[in-house]
């Protein structure tokens with residue numbers, strides 16, 4: 001990790017110019033200084049190496065766009081999407097292209113579990129420093145929200161102070177080394193998982209629901225605090241087409257993951273969404289891999305599981321868009337440890353929907369909830385022995401018109417000395433508890449490799 005990058009010198013000239021500019025005395029609501037630049041360091045390295053407690057990173061799976069943030073200019077913690085949009089109204093009235101990063105809980109009506117407390121129900125951050133890279137190049141911006149209507153000189157002094165204190169802190173590198181584990185808990189344990197699946201199968205047989213996605217987690221406790229930076233840096237080293245996300249709220253408290261599933265991307269009126277469901281492990285060699293691929297694409301059970309998701313996404317696309325196209329149907333998506341069936345959609349979005357309203361309309365898709373969608377949250381509350389928090393919920397960035405959200409799967413919550421790793425599996429009428437357990441093990445393999453199979 002490089003450490004020669006300093007923020008204050010980068011913006012000093014602009015800050016000085018603004019101080020000397022004898023314009024209006026009071027600074028505006030938003031002070032934003034933008035700079036195009038040549039950036040040789042990876043954005044993730046820069047974000048991870050800075051010692052500020054709040055930070056985030058997001059890279060989409062199939063384009064060059066990356067977004068990172070350091071510090072907080074404005075954080076909206078809310079109980080509903082409408083409150084979030086209200087919180088950013090003034091910001092986007094000034095400039096509707098400014099991105100904010102965040103997400104919301106899988107089940108926003110459920111009581112928040114203690115380990116998810118810092119995340120709350122909905123949480124989005126406008127960072128003090130925003131770094132992005134697109135096909136056009138890299139850009140770095142400083143944001144300041146002048147809630148207290150301070151005079152311009154004071155605002156600029158505060159910005160300069162924040163940048164200088166960030167620069168004064170020593171840069172961090174991920175601390176390498178194997179964890180000193182104190183405890184490992186499986187929630188649920190295998191016998192309880194088997195009972196959960198059987199219960200879900202009975203519900204499906206009775207005809208109330210057609211598909212239920214049940215999840216489990218592993219909780220690893222260490223003597224010392226986990227280093228989320230080390231975990232996400234290792235995830236970043238995996239070569240596969242998936243969305244990498246990192247949301248650190250406080251020192252040692254972060255939700256992170258490498259999700260193959262994009263909930264949707266909205267760009268200049270075009271909406272893209274993927275349906276991903278149906279799983280096999282990767283093969284031991286190319287021949288074996290091909291065999292497993294053929295098995296997946298010809299399995300009535302996996303196809304049924306996939307088609308609940310695809311049918312749901314397609315129906316939602318027609319509600320939200322005109323000109324809906326199936327870009328590819330039932331193809332294979334190869335990841336490092338597993339392969340999935342994927343169907344991709346595109347459409348022209350209708351202007352009146354905000355990206356957050358679109359995220360709420362899709363969530364939870366039958367890839368992470370079940371089918372039909374309406375009853376699924378209350379069903380999961382009864383079946384699962386833990387609260388999902390932000391696992392399997394939308395996470396990503398948005399501005400007033402554009403957005404990119406991943407589904408927060410293949411993910412983990414780092415919370416001080418505990419590390420929670422999540423995975424779920426779609427249960428349909430032909431599911432088998434043992435096979436679904438093994439599938440969730442495979443889905444956690446990115447983390448198992450990082451932890452040295454603890």
Ligand SMILES: C=C(O[C@H]1C=CC=C(C(=O)O)[C@@H]1O)C(=O)O
Pocket residue numbers: 213261276277278279305340366367368392409410422423424425426443
């Ligand atoms: C719920 C998860 O995966 C979903 C996404 C792809 C394939 C899935 C499956 O085949 O069961 C799941 O629906 C997870 O990884 O936690």
